[in-house]
Amino acid sequence: MKLLGRYVLLLGVFALTIGPFLWQLSTSLKGPGEDVYRPDFVPSDPTLANYAGVAEVVPVWTFAANSLLVALVNVVCNCLGAAMAGYALARLKFRGRRLAGLVFAASILVPFETILISLFLVMRSLGLTNTLTAVVLPGSIAALNVLLLRNAFLALPGEVEEAAIIDGANAWQRFVRIALPSVRGTLVVVALFSFMFSWDDFLWPLVVLSDPDKYTLTIGLAYLQGTFFQNQRLVAAGTIIAVAPLILLFLLLQKHFFRGVGEGALKG
Amino acid sequence: MTHRPYTPWLFLLPGLAVVLMFTMFPFLNMIVLAFTDADALGGGQFTGVDNFLRMTQDPKFWTAVRNSFLYLCGVVPPLVLLPLLLAMLVRRKVPGITFFRTAFFTPVIASAVVVGLIWTWLLDSRGLVNNVVETLGGTPIPFLTDSTLLLISAMLVTVWKGLGYYMIIYLAALANVPNDLHEAAQVDGAGPVRRFFSVTVPALRPTMVLVAALSAVNGFRVFAEIYLLSGGSGGPGGASTTLVMLIQQTGTGLTGEVGYASALSLILFIVTLGLLLITLRLNRKEDAL
Numbered sequence: 001m002k003l004l005g006r007y008v009l010l011l012g013v014f015a016l017t018i019g020p021f022l023w024q025l026s027t028s029l030k031g032p033g034e035d036v037y038r039p040d041f042v043p044s045d046p047t048l049a050n051y052a053g054v055a056e057v058v059p060v061w062t063f064a065a066n067s068l069l070v071a072l073v074n075v076v077c078n079c080l081g082a083a084m085a086g087y088a089l090a091r092l093k094f095r096g097r098r099l100a101g102l103v104f105a106a107s108i109l110v111p112f113e114t115i116l117i118s119l120f121l122v123m124r125s126l127g128l129t130n131t132l133t134a135v136v137l138p139g140s141i142a143a144l145n146v147l148l149l150r151n152a153f154l155a156l157p158g159e160v161e162e163a164a165i166i167d168g169a170n171a172w173q174r175f176v177r178i179a180l181p182s183v184r185g186t187l188v189v190v191a192l193f194s195f196m197f198s199w200d201d202f203l204w205p206l207v208v209l210s211d212p213d214k215y216t217l218t219i220g221l222a223y224l225q226g227t228f229f230q231n232q233r234l235v236a237a238g239t240i241i242a243v244a245p246l247i248l249l250f251l252l253l254q255k256h257f258f259r260g261v262g263e264g265a266l267k268g
Numbered sequence: 269m270t271h272r273p274y275t276p277w278l279f280l281l282p283g284l285a286v287v288l289m290f291t292m293f294p295f296l297n298m299i300v301l302a303f304t305d306a307d308a309l310g311g312g313q314f315t316g317v318d319n320f321l322r323m324t325q326d327p328k329f330w331t332a333v334r335n336s337f338l339y340l341c342g343v344v345p346p347l348v349l350l351p352l353l354l355a356m357l358v359r360r361k362v363p364g365i366t367f368f369r370t371a372f373f374t375p376v377i378a379s380a381v382v383v384g385l386i387w388t389w390l391l392d393s394r395g396l397v398n399n400v401v402e403t404l405g406g407t408p409i410p411f412l413t414d415s416t417l418l419l420i421s422a423m424l425v426t427v428w429k430g431l432g433y434y435m436i437i438y439l440a441a442l443a444n445v446p447n448d449l450h451e452a453a454q455v456d457g458a459g460p461v462r463r464f465f466s467v468t469v470p471a472l473r474p475t476m477v478l479v480a481a482l483s484a485v486n487g488f489r490v491f492a493e494i495y496l497l498s499g500g501s502g503g504p505g506g507a508s509t510t511l512v513m514l515i516q517q518t519g520t521g522l523t524g525e526v527g528y529a530s531a532l533s534l535i536l537f538i539v540t541l542g543l544l545l546i547t548l549r550l551n552r553k554e555d556a557l
Contacts, residue, residue, distance in 0.1 A: 009357055010368045017372050017432070023396055024386045037394045077282075085283030094276040100284065107291040109544070113489050113512045114537040115294040117519035117529045118301060121310065122294055138290040141283045171271040171279070200379030202492045203512070207520050218381040225385060226500060232389055243382045250377045254370050257377070261436040 021243070028236035036232050050237035054224070057231075060238055062213060063220035066132060067199055067242075070216060073136050074198040075191045081141035082190060083183070086149030087175050091161065101150070104143040112138075113203065120207055134208045135216065139197065145190045152186035153179055189260040192253060199246060217242045298537075301530035308524035319531035329532070331507065332514040335419060339510060340487040342423040343430075347483040348476055350427065351434035356468070358435070359442055369439075373432035380429070384496025387425045388412065391497070412497055415507035422493040422508075430486075434479050441475040442468075474551055481547035485540050491516070511536055 022041060029046040030036055054060050088094075089101050119138060120129070128134040156179065164174050180187070202218045209215055215223060221238050250257055302319060306312025323329045358369050375383060390396050391411035398408040411421045445468060453463045469476070491512040494502065502509035502517070509517070511532065519529025 003362065006357065006360070006362065013354065013357070014368060014371050017375055017428070020386045020390055020428075021374065021378075023390065027389065037399065039396055039399045081282040081286070084279045088276040088279035092271060092276040092279070094273065097276070100280055103284065103292065104287060107287045107295075109541070110291055110295050111485070111489055111537065111540050113491070113515065114533040114540075115291065115298055116515060117524075117526055117533060118294040118298040119290060120520065121297070121526065122290065137286070141286040143283075143287050143291070146283050146287075165270050171275050175279070196377060200377075200381075202379065202381050202495075203516070207516065218379050221381050221385060222496065222500065225388070225496070232392075235385060236389065239382050239385045243378050246377050246379075247374065250374070251370070254373070257373065258369075258436055261433060262440050 024236050024239050027232055028240050030233055032233075050233040051241070053231075054234040054237045054241070057227070057234060058220060058224050058238075059213065060217075060220065060224075060241060063215050063217045064241060066214065067217040070132055070135050071195045071198040074140060075194045077136070077140035078142060078145050078194040079187055079191050082145035083149050083180060083187065084175070085141070085146045086151075087153050087179055089146070089150045090153035091156075091174075091179065092171060104146045107143040108147070116203065116207060119204075123208055129208055130210050130214060132214060132216075135201075135205050136198075138204065139194075139201070142194070142197075145194065148190060149183060149186055152183040156182050185256075185259070188253070188256050192249070192256055193260050195249070196246060298530045298533050301527055302534045303531075304527045306526040306530070308522055308526065310526070312527050315527070319528050322528065323531065323535070328506065328509065328514060332509050332511045333535075335508060336488050336490065336511040338419060339423060339426075339490050340484050342420070343426050343487040344480055344483050346427045347430050347434055347487075348480050351431050351479070352438050352472065352476070354431060354435045355438035355442055356464075359439065369435075372435060375429045376432045378429070380492035381496060383425060383429050384493055387421070387428075388497055388499075391421055413504065415503040415505070418494070418497055418503045418508045422490065422497050425493045425497070426487065426490065430483065434483070437479060438472070438475060441472050445471040477547055477550050481544060484543050488539060488543065489536070 026041050026043055027036055028050050029048070030043045031045050031047045031049065034040075034044055085100075085104070089097060089104075123129050123134040123137075126134075128137070160182065161174050161178055164178055169177070200218065201216070202222070205216045206219045206222070209219060212220070212223065217238075221235075221242055224238050225235055301312070303314060303316060304312035305315045305318070354372065358365055358372065378386075392398070393408055393410065393413070397411070401407070401409060409417065411417050449467050449471070450463060453467050458466060489512055490510050494508055494510055494513060498508055502513050515529050515532045515536065518525050518532060
């Protein structure tokens with residue numbers, strides 16, 4: 001009886017969290033002959049026409065390609081750049097190490113919104129406004145990831161590298177051959193969350209991009225809503241295009257997502 | 269010596285360059301610009317505290333600050349409490365629990381834009397929610413066209429999107445609550461509600477303070493939810509504008525007032541830092557007890 005009550009509650013919360021996604025999916029599959037305002041979750045005559053239709057009013061596949069490009073570059077830069085910095089902070093002894101660590105720690109305390117305007121000025125003086133480079137650069141090596149990887153490298157036992165030092169391996173060889181493979185788990189978390197942050201980012205691309213051809217999916221969708229709000233089917237199709245890849249990634253790698261939250265990789 | 273003296277700096281170079289150029293420099297520059305009248309073209313003269321005096325006279329500023337604080341107050345209590353209850357619900361490993369945990373986390377991974385668009389459609393004047401309201405005999409509720417209701421709707425969206433995230437944080441914390449405390453309380457005849465308040469809550473207080481801090485800072489920085497639900501306008505007459513929205517509207521575009529927007533950014537920074545300090549203080553008191 002108690003167990004039954006638990007399942008009733010679970011199903012209730014399930015309906016509240018997944019229901020809105022299903023309603024959007026259902027709307028995106030409804031044909032022009034069907035009243036989208038009627039509360040029918042199952043389309044009477046399901047069609048994929050809206051997915052083709054949304055590409056006719058805005059270049060949604062260009063948006064998706066831009067988002068994908070930005071996210072992939074973000075993943076590579078974060079995994080490599082943050083691991084390099086984290087490795088130096090954790091495993092190499094040098095003067096100024098504490099200061100370097102402090103710079104990364106302090107920059108975590110700066111909310112992005114507070115530097116929004118002056119970061120735009122930086123990009124303008126570099127001549128990068130309205131480019132995807134400007135979208136990628138500020139988050140390309142996130143201080144949080146540097147510290148996450150630093151902690152991962154710190155947790156490695158010292159002996160692992162000692163043998164390599166005796167064998168005459170230099171710092172770079174030890175980093176690539178021994179240290180990096182040992183923190184695979186953290187690297188997966190960093191990669192996953194870098195992809196997600198980049199794919200979901202809204203405020204910065206909204207400010208730095210002005211040309212619809214350069215838009216990423218998130219601002220492309222806001223633009224679509226502003227222009228063609230009357231056709232809810234198309235907006236719904238665009239939303240599904242934007243969210244489906246992430247849901248797929250999440251279902252495949254959910255264990256790592258939960259671990260990432262535990263390690264503080266996601267700020268909420 | 270296992271490496272040359274400059275080797276560590278080669279490892280640090282890309283990371284330091286990005287952080288210094290795209291976080292630290294803009295941050296310091298923001299503080300400088302806050303005391304100037306710089307416009308969209310740059311330049312600007314040092315004007316002392318003029319920007320801050322102007323704020324006190326600017327009704328838009330007060331509306332934005334009020335809305336951001338209201339937002340914070342609106343989202344923190346539900347985001348501290350509901351995910352805890354949810355974590356307790358999914359804690360027991362009953363069959364299918366992984367499925368439910370996964371489902372409850374899904375809104376977290378979706379972007380604020382996707383979530384905003386989904387709820388804009390749900391809360392539309394003729395949308396699904398109003399459909400249900402009408403079926404129950406009510407009149408349609410102007411969720412998105414009334415400035416107060418728009419704020420409340422956006423809070424609802426933030427809470428809905430954040431539930432799964434804080435649920436996972438609480439799940440990890442719950443795993444560390446010693447079971448014998450519960451059993452002892454049970455032997456003493458404490459019911460489930462009593463045990464929740466006298467065992468679970470005290471044991472989880474540091475986590476609850478952490479969740480309160482995270483959700484408060486994020487709540488104060490709200491942007492995308494309000495932007496999307498209001499179609500970019502900040503509500504009727506801009507009455508639902510928040511501080512970040514005001515910064516974005518003031519500082520960007522051809523008429524951007526960079527100096528004034530920087531001053532607003534500085535206020536935003538001071539408030540978020542203050543919220544973090546309050547949290548540290550609360551957690552330190554904890555240790556002293």
